[in-house]
Amino acid sequence: MQFEPARRLAGHFAVPGDKSISHRALLLAAMATGSSEFTGLSAGQDVAATAACLGELGIDLHCEDAATGRWRVHGVPTQAWRSPVRPLDCGNSGTTMRLLCGVLAGAPGVRSVLAGDVSVSRRPMRRVADPLNLLGARVATTDTGTAPLAIDGQRLAGGTARLAVASAQVKSALLLAGLNAAGPVAVHEPAPTRDHTERMLRAMGAKLRQLPDGAVIEPGTLAPLPRAAIPGDPSAAAFAIALGVLHDDADIAVRSVCLNPRRTGWLAVLARMGARVQVAADADGAMIANEPSGALRGRSSALRATDVEPAEVPDCVDELPILALCAAAATGVSTLRGLSELRVKESDRLAATARLLQTLGVEVTAGPDWLRIGGVGSARNWRRVGAYDPGLDHRMALCAAVAGLCGDGAAVANWRTTDSSWPGFAEALRAVTMQ
Ligand code: S3P
16 A cells, blocks of 8 residues: 655544453353444454454354444353364464453353464463463463464462453453353553453442452453443554644544543553643543543644653553654653563564665664664654565554655555554544545
């Protein structure tokens, strides 16, 4: 896909429903007893993979209206789920694989294999298999700790899991397995991560207690969510707002974005950089499972360098590449630290980000878990991106598109990979592009 420098960008940028919440909505509704309905579900391939896997497990679920993302799910307790006849295809989606691994590890009598594309098949899965197995699960990875995962569902013993990595996916897998365990499951995390699972479990009647460093789930059943609207995805909104901030003639607004504080760390970083971003919280959060939401507005800004510290990383883990791109247009040198998790995302995002910035003509040094970026003062000073291949990493493809639109153009290979999270990006972009 070819992106030419935009002359002016203005108006409302439509973003998809939140991907993290959409996965959880389908999974938790499938585990509940009764019918749940959602609007605003993400239309991305990742969430479609979760839906398809649940279908193979015998769950009756379908999209009732693609335009509004309305889905209905007829949930039954996991005891009534069937063993799939073939490996479940998680596609490009690590969230599908890790969350479903937790659910299926704790589903007695259900035997399954979870597989995915070459990107997912390179990602670390012991982080989820090991703590589940310590509670009595039978989850086997390959010798190198990757997918396919072979899962022999069991009623897990209760117990305590102390996680080695800060991962919402792993925390969620354990909490979902804990719903069917013989006793309470306590999960302690090394740093706080997104809490969508906890919020939704509580909204569906689960007995969940917050701990200073995690949560405890009591075994029990879930009530369905009769009607719930999923807020927009802040990780998608970050690209729209970055377009507004980086472009020298832009005023971009995004409506109804999830403003869960564990997802908005990137707004704090942009604020430190002097970005002209406004946040207006919605008054009446008629949101799914108590998620706060609001509107964002991003306008052309003169950015200054900033440092990102390791403690900030979990709250902006998916936005680090686009924040690095912002640093590349700032005045001064920015250092981003504590980035080891970027090495094991859909691609090695630390290396992929450094490569993109180098292509733009930006001075960047990459360490094992850090990036030092010498900003060039404005996106207008970036070089044209002759060809950028994001591999199977949707977020890197979107970063390259933003770079081309605000700088001097970009040719992005493998554009279809953006379907993982955002099949409608090109249409949404057209709506804000002034001819
Ligand atoms: C996600 C958690 C994060 C994030 C991913 C989605 C989730 O991953 O990077 O895009 O929905 O729980 P980790 O849990 O591996 O940090």
